[in-house]
Amino acid sequence: MWRLALDLGTNSIGWTALELENPKDPNKVKILNMGVRTFPDGREPKTGTPLNEARRNARQMRRQRDRKIRRKRAMLNFLINNKLMPKEKEEQLPVAQLDPYTLRVAALERKLEPFELGRIMMHFSVRRGFKSGRKEQQTENTAE
Numbered sequence: 729m730w731r732l733a734l735d736l737g738t739n740s741i742g743w744t745a746l747e748l749e750n751p752k753d754p755n756k757v758k759i760l761n762m763g764v765r766t767f768p769d770g771r772e773p774k775t776g777t778p779l780n781e782a783r784r785n786a787r788q789m790r791r792q793r794d795r796k797i798r799r800k801r802a803m804l805n806f807l808i809n810n811k812l813m814p815k816e817k818e819e820q821l822p823v824a825q826l827d828p829y830t831l832r833v834a835a836l837e838r839k840l841e842p843f844e845l846g847r848i849m850m851h852f853s854v855r856r857g858f859k860s861g862r863k864e865q866q867t868e869n870t871a872e
Contacts, residue, residue, distance in 0.1 A: 730760060740766045803853040812846030823847050 729751050735742035744762040770779050778784075807813035814820050823843045828851035831844050840848075 731757075739769065740764055800850075800854060803850060807846040807849060812842050812849065814843065824850075 729748045731746045731748060733744045733746060742762075742764045745760040747758040747760050749756045749758060771777060772779065804813060808815055814823060823846070826844065826847045828848050831840060831848050834840065834844075835848075
């Protein structure tokens with residue numbers, strides 16, 4: 729009977745094959761063989777950048793794009809189900825042509841139609857987040 733012992737490190741694996749002379753007494757063992765497998769460093773020698781950086785960045789961009797597509801599709805389905813956007817593609821095109829900023833200003837004066845409200849909500853889901861005003865604030869502060 730024999731046993732394999734492993735020592736897992738970050739850049740290496742140490743291993744030993746042990747023969748158990750008496751399985752009931754684990755203190756009596758004989759070493760059959762042992763060794764170490766060292767892995768090469770996962771970085772460029774000159775720059776120190778990881779070798780998989782290009783793959784990782786491409787994968788991150790694909791995932792980000794896919795999430796955005798799924799988010800837009802889910803929002804469109806939500807708007808269609810709640811009758812805030814037309815079902816047919818041909819009917820959606822004129823609604824998509826509407827300027828959401830103009831509609832937001834118009835909402836201050838009048839009650840919006842359901843499709844107009846849906847256009848604004850779709851715009852929010854695509855352009856989520858906020859527009860930073862830091863650059864504008866810096867130029868204003870330096871001008872004073």
